[in-house]
Structure formats: structure tokens, C-alpha cells
Amino acid sequence: MANDLMPAVLKENKxxxxxxxxxxxxxxxxxxxxxxxxNP
Incomplete structure (x- = not known):
């Protein structure tokens, strides 16, 4: 699950x-x- 969230988080927090x-x-x-x- 964490791996699925990683890309989105990195895009938001480069x-x-x-x-x-x-x-x-x-x-x-x-x-x-x-x-x-x-909560985006």
C-alpha cells in the first residue's frame, strides 16, 4: 500500500x-x- 502512495506523494512534494x-x-x-x- 505504501508503495502505491509513494509516487503521488513525491509528485506533491518534489x-x-x-x-x-x-x-x-x-x-x-x-x-x-x-x-x-x-485530505488533498
Whole structure:
């Protein structure tokens, strides 16, 4: 599921693309991503 969300998140946050690729998602980051996807 996370992999499906990744491309959309990267498109919305290109400035964060590098850090997203280099670091694993913490629980707080996953919650933030869900908020971004569910509440655009």
C-alpha cells in the first residue's frame, strides 16, 4: 500500500523527494502521508 502512495506523494512534494528516497518512513510520517492522500 505504501508503495502505491509513494509516487503521488513525491509528485506533491518534489522538494522532499530525496529525503523520502533516502530515509524509511517513521510512524508519524506515515500518518502525515495518509492525511495528505485522504485530505488533498
Amino acid at each position: 522538494s522532499k523527494e530525496v529525503s523520502v528516497k533516502q530515509t524509511p518512513f517513521s510512524n508519524s510520517q506515515q500518518k502525515t502521508l495518509r492525511k495528505i492522500i485522504l
